[in-house]
Amino acid sequence: MRPLFPVGPGILRGAVVFFKQRRMETTVQLHHSHPWDLSPKEAIALQRQLRAHLRIEDDLGEVRTVAGVDVGFEQNNTITRAAVAVLDYPSLQLRESAIARQPTRFPYIPGLLSFREIPAVLEALEQLSELPDLLLCDGQGIAHPRRLGIASHLGLLIDRPTIGVGKSRLIGTHDEPGREKGQWVPLSDKGEVIGCVLRTRTGVKPLYISPGHRMGLDSAREWVVRCLTRYRLPETTRWAHRLASG
DNA sequence: GCGACAG
DNA sequence: ATCTTGTCGC
Numbered sequence: 022m023r024p025l026f027p028v029g030p031g032i033l034r035g036a037v038v039f040f041k042q043r044r045m046e047t048t049v050q051l052h053h054s055h056p057w058d059l060s061p062k063e064a065i066a067l068q069r070q071l072r073a074h075l076r077i078e079d080d081l082g083e084v085r086t087v088a089g090v091d092v093g094f095e096q097n098n099t100i101t102r103a104a105v106a107v108l109d110y111p112s113l114q115l116r117e118s119a120i121a122r123q124p125t126r127f128p129y130i131p132g133l134l135s136f137r138e139i140p141a142v143l144e145a146l147e148q149l150s151e152l153p154d155l156l157l158c159d160g161q162g163i164a165h166p167r168r169l170g171i172a173s174h175l176g177l178l179i180d181r182p183t184i185g186v187g188k189s190r191l192i193g194t195h196d197e198p199g200r201e202k203g204q205w206v207p208l209s210d211k212g213e214v215i216g217c218v219l220r221t222r223t224g225v226k227p228l229y230i231s232p233g234h235r236m237g238l239d240s241a242r243e244w245v246v247r248c249l250t251r252y253r254l255p256e257t258t259r260w261a262h263r264l265a266s267g
Numbered sequence: 268g269c270g271a272c273a274g
Numbered sequence: 275a276t277c278t279t280g281t282c283g284c
Binding site for chain 2: 229
């Protein structure tokens with residue numbers, strides 16, 4: 022049944038259509054016009070359905086471009102600003118970027134972050150000449166209560182390999198990773214490993230890495246390491262953050 | 268009921 | 275996330 026989300030001219034059209042279909046299947050009756058105008062309850066129901074389509078195994082072709090996604094807010098959170106930075110791999114040099122602004126239409130609720138940030142991210146992605154081969158997202162992948170963090174949700178919508186790179190923990194338990202760069206420990210929840218806690222630079226607070234979509238646990242960590250240079254955050258995220266701020 | 272809680 | 279300068283430490 023693959024691909025679930027055909028990406029054609031108008032790069033993300035398939036993804037948006039899919040979302041609308043899921044929403045209609047998930048809810049009894051709605052009178053909203055915007056596809057992302059969901060209630061928290063509906064959002065949770067949608068996550069439970071989408072989760073079944075996740076593939077947490079490596080499914081990447083040759084990686085020539087790696088992107089970082091960053092979202093920020095302006096005007097007292099009324100405006101959502103998304104930035105995407107596409108880097109060439111393995112040079113990690115900026116290749117292309119895009120920024121999109123939209124009125125914020127969903128509150129920040131732990132566990133439902135994707136519903137607040139993804140709409141703007143999709144608009145930014147549509148401005149790219151082509152989708153990147155791999156995307157690193159701020160936040161969690163499957164290290165989520167329903168195993169559908171923002172990285173997983175986005176990966177599913179655009180049918181691309183994604184990795185969740187969180188600066189703090191949402192769920193899961195773990196030991197303290199070694200102090201040296203590259204050291205890591207597994208992140209577990211309810212008896213299953215859902216990611217890892219990785220020291221991306223000696224002596225700094227570790228990052229929470231988890232597969233988003235089309236990506237295995239070990240690969241997720243390895244790809245993040247490959248995108249690191251001398252800072253705590255991978256170059257992808259640093260570029261996206263830089264472009265979004267100024 | 269209480270505490271935790273990505274960005 | 276955002277409000278914000280200097281400052282402590284490797």
